[in-house]
Amino acid sequence: MYYSLPLRPLMNHKKVRVRFAPSPTGGLHLGGVRTVLYNYLFARHHGGDFVLRIEDTDQSRFVSGAEEYIMQCLTWCGILPDESPANPGLYGPYRQSERKALYAQYALQLVEQGNAYFAFDTTEGLEAMRENYKTEHHNAQYDARTRGFMRNSLTLSKEELTDLLACNTPHVIRIKMPVDQTLVFTDMIRGKVSFDTNLVDDKVLLKADGTPTYHLAVVVDDYLMKITHAFRGEEWLPSAPVHLLLWQYLGWESEMPQWAHLPLILKPDGNGKLSKRDGDRLGFPVFAMDWTDPRSNEQTIGFCERGFLPEAFINMLAMLGWNSGMEQEIFSKDELIQHFSIARVHKGGAKFDYEKAKWYNHQYIQQTDNTRLVDLLQPFIADKILPTDACKLATVIGLVKERLHLLGEFWEQASFFFIRPETIDIAAIQAKWNENTKQFFVLLAQKFAASTDWNHDTIELVFNEAVAEAGIKKGEAMLPLRVMLVGGKFGPGVFAIAEQIGITETVARIEQAISLL
RNA sequence: GGCGCGUUGGUCAAUCGGCUAAGACGCCUCCCUUUCACGGAGGAAUGACGGGUUCGACUCCCGUACGUGCUACCA
Structure with a gap:
């Protein structure tokens, strides 16, 4: 059987609505900021709305303060959402933890329709299955091959099932992946992408604690929030067939957003996606702003505190995976909005180059006027410069700015003016x-x-x-x-x-x- | 291992079948500057590999290699 969804035109009659949906689990990573940025640029380019939705369903990973921190980062970057927990629109609430009650009904609907089922397996049961059914060529997973051997509503008798549910036995709801289907969808960046349903597992939709997993939550929330275009990292591509099916099973297929899976940002040396550790190891920031983990008290430096101008940071990030096709490299935010197009986003991952990032910042420092630089420099010199020296700061900045790549370099280049x-x-x-x-x-x-x-x-x-x-x-x-x-x-x-x-x-x-x- | 996605200089990248393959970062040389920087001029450096298709392939197709992602009651 061959199943495919038609590609709808990019510009349709509906108002464009996009969302950035981070988990409040820690510092806001370069890749995250770039995802926000592309969302924002796309929305503005098409005169649409940009929504911030907090995906805080996983309480075990929740970190207090992370949501406020994300907002601070977006504020610093100048890419504020039109709707957010702090500034709700018509489609709230904007935190998944506050939408918890919404999801179960849809999971139940899927069970009634036969597209999902209850599963009562324990952690040990799942481990045993993975051990018993794995082969040299396949990892065992919860799918059509194995679900018949597990404790779920497909294998249990009606009486057993009723009893288990009546006793509030812990259980999850899993999607029932169909057999022998090829799912095809058109990604805005990659074109046609196809998957064999036999190779996708029966993902958990609703967890035992009643909260949805990402898979259920994105679909329900994107539908309810009337999202028209969904941008996310490439790491989500393998689970796209699950989401596709959910849109179809829930009867919302005609409302499904167009997907765009963004390329990854990779570490400068070696292989793999860029992580905070690479920044620590190679001496550059990875987060937009300083982040202090409330649990470990570990501090991680951000681009802001390292002395980047937000415009430079945004410009640099925009060009990491996207190109206007022109020779121009320095773009104001308005120019980015004007020129941005999803069709010109790259498919392949890009290695992050800190030297190039500093070059962008250098360019912006040159073109920023001295009085604004005086303000931007305050955090870097507040403890060093006497108030009586403040008046000559602008003049000094004018004298040394052409050799600065980071605002934090000011003092080493100019301290002799003051002391x-x-x-x-x-x-x-x-x-x-x-x-x-x-x-x-x-x-x-x-x-x-x-x-x-x-x-x-x-x-x-x-x-x-x-x-x-x-x-x-x-x-x-x-x-x-x-x-x-x-x-x-x-x-x-x-x-x-x-x-x-x-x-x-x-x-x-x-x-x-x-x-x- | 399986599956998905990707692959133009060291890095970011243009090119949508006509290429003597742009540009930027970084690197090197020279000029400017009696410092450093800025600026200017130049230089080295690229289509992963093998097959097709075509008058013609970096561009299209297939295979291989390599990279990367996923393979959780995390997102």
């Missing part, structure tokens, strides 16, 4: 140091101290005069002056630095350096 360097690279000065240069710097300090005008042009004029009077080469003095003021061989133009730190401090740093040589 005297703790150590200076004496060796770099000594290479050019002799009695003549020493006399030059003594003279220079005197001239600086006597200056009335103090800006980079006048400073350079004074410097040139001193060079001429001392009879040395300018090249012999430039680098030592830099090292005296900065501490090392780096930083913006030396006269601009002198201007910013002021006459007194400039003279003091020169004199201190001379005394050390």
Whole structure:
């Protein structure tokens, strides 16, 4: 038997509605943010709604604070949902734990229709089955081959079943996978995908505690919330036939959303999908924002706290698995919305490249104006900069921004503007140091101290005069002056630095350096 | 093991049968800059493999290899 669902046009008369449905179990991963982003871009592009639904049915994995954390991340990224637990629309509640009562009726309906059944097997019973029926070529699973040997409503007599149910014997409801069917559906990214029903197991739909598994919950919720397009990670592809069948069995086939299974984000080295551990191991963030596990108190750094601009983070993520087809790589959020199309999402997984991510951030730092950078920089310098220095911050940022890839690098690039360097690279000065240069710097300090005008042009004029009077080469003095003021061989133009730190401090740093040589 | 999905430089990727295969990151060289960076110019580096189909294949088909995902009363 061959069964297929027709592909409906992408743009139909219904309003586009998409959802992001995370489990509140911990930090929000790069892949998660990208899924949100693609949902958001697709919804905005088509003038549709973007819904946040919290999939918190598994109490054993629930982590307190995780939902609030997810909202914070979305807020930081600037990709807020139109409907969410915090901002309900017409299709609430938006937490599965609050929708618990909804699901059982549908599972029961499936049992009545003969598409599902009660199963009373214990953990031990299931383990025994997996052990007994596995072969060299097949893993044993709960399916047409094995369900006839298990304790379920297909094998139990009517009386036994009634008794068991009457005694509230713990049980689950499983879908009854049909035999010898080929299920075909059209994925928006992958095209036609097909599955043999004989190879899919009888997934649990309703758990013994009465909560639905993901399989039942997505279908029911997507239906009730009128979701038209469903994006999720590629790891869900193997269970798509179960969901397809559920839409069909529940009689909602014509309402089924179009699926798009997104490619995975892989680790930069080696193989496998990117995990938090890879970030720890290779020294880059994996979560959008800092996450502290309430149980272990383990802290994990986020892109935000590492010094990424949200626009850069979003831009970088958008390009990881999607491409506009143009040469342009820097896209504002509005441009992303305008150009995004699901047809241009890649099929293959993409390795995450932190260097490229930093390059995006670097680009955004360059094009962000200094006053906004002053605000963004606050968390990174609040404990370092005196309030009296705050006014010159914008100027300093303008001077050093072109060498920043992360906001957190600001202090190492600019601390000398605010405080005297703790150590200076004496060796770099000594290479050019002799009695003549020493006399030059003594003279220079005197001239600086006597200056009335103090800006980079006048400073350079004074410097040139001193060079001429001392009879040395300018090249012999430039680098030592830099090292005296900065501490090392780096930083913006030396006269601009002198201007910013002021006459007194400039003279003091020169004199201190001379005394050390 | 089974099943699904994938495979263009080290990485992200363009190409929808005409390719002398874009561009970006990273790397290297040079210029600019008496520092570092920015900027500019250049360079090295790519179609997994084998069969078809075709006048012509990176593009289509098949096989193999490799990668990856799933194979829970987790999502």
